[in-house]
Amino acid sequence: MVERYGRQVEFDQDYYRERYADVGGTGASPFGHFLLFGNAEGRYPNAIEEIRSLVDEDYYLEINPDVADDGQDPVEHYWTRGAFEKRNPNPYFDTAYYLKSNESIISSGMNPLLHYAMWGMSAGLNPSPWFDEAYYRAENGDVVSGHPIALWHFLKLGAAEHRSPLRQFNSEYY
Incomplete structure (x- = not known):
């Protein structure tokens, strides 16, 4: 679960990996990337x-x-x-x-x-x-x-x- 706009939402690693192919080359896990960068960049969980x-x-x-x-x-x-x-x-x-x-x-x-x-x-x-x-x-x-x-x-x-x-x-x- 992650917080997004004051709501708790599920994080879907498969969706995130498929949706944001550029994350694969960062060495970070999809969830780690979302927490560190993705949420601030407006990416969807x-x-x-x-x-x-x-x-x-x-x-x-x-x-x-x-x-x-x-x-x-x-x-x-x-x-x-x-x-x-x-x-x-x-x-x-x-x-x-x-x-x-x-x-x-x-x-x-x-x-x-x-x-x-x-x-x-x-x-x-x-x-x-x-x-x-x-x-x-x-x-x-x-x-x-x-x-x-x-x-x-x-x-x-x-x-x-x-x-x-x-x-x-x-x-x-x-």
């Missing part, structure tokens, strides 16, 4: 914490009133069921679109949002027709360099700063 950073909880509960009515945690719901029911974790990740564009994910049983965060974005896959990963990185290189997931930057900061999620959309007009 497990997959669900990475998912948590990309789920807009208010949005998810608003578009999924059944989850809200049942008092379920929106992140846990998306992680365990929502993704496989093709529900969307935020306005810019379209689960059905992403799965249709990458059908092998369905047979793998992997959460599509985690797939995007770990491999899809670096492979140039877009999370929806409303967000262009390559465009956002090219236009906002000054800010996305601090976080490996451009979609994370857009959700947490970029939209409020009126940064455009794709070439065909100028957010300054909205």
Whole structure:
């Protein structure tokens, strides 16, 4: 267990080793690396914490009133069921679109949002027709360099700063 933002969370060595390949060359154990460097660098201790950073909880509960009515945690719901029911974790990740564009994910049983965060974005896959990963990185290189997931930057900061999620959309007009 590690503390993250005032909560106790599980540390998953297999996830950390796979997610952060650069740790293998440091000589440190994944857990040791996380304690010494990873947490301060904004690295995630497990997959669900990475998912948590990309789920807009208010949005998810608003578009999924059944989850809200049942008092379920929106992140846990998306992680365990929502993704496989093709529900969307935020306005810019379209689960059905992403799965249709990458059908092998369905047979793998992997959460599509985690797939995007770990491999899809670096492979140039877009999370929806409303967000262009390559465009956002090219236009906002000054800010996305601090976080490996451009979609994370857009959700947490970029939209409020009126940064455009794709070439065909100028957010300054909205």
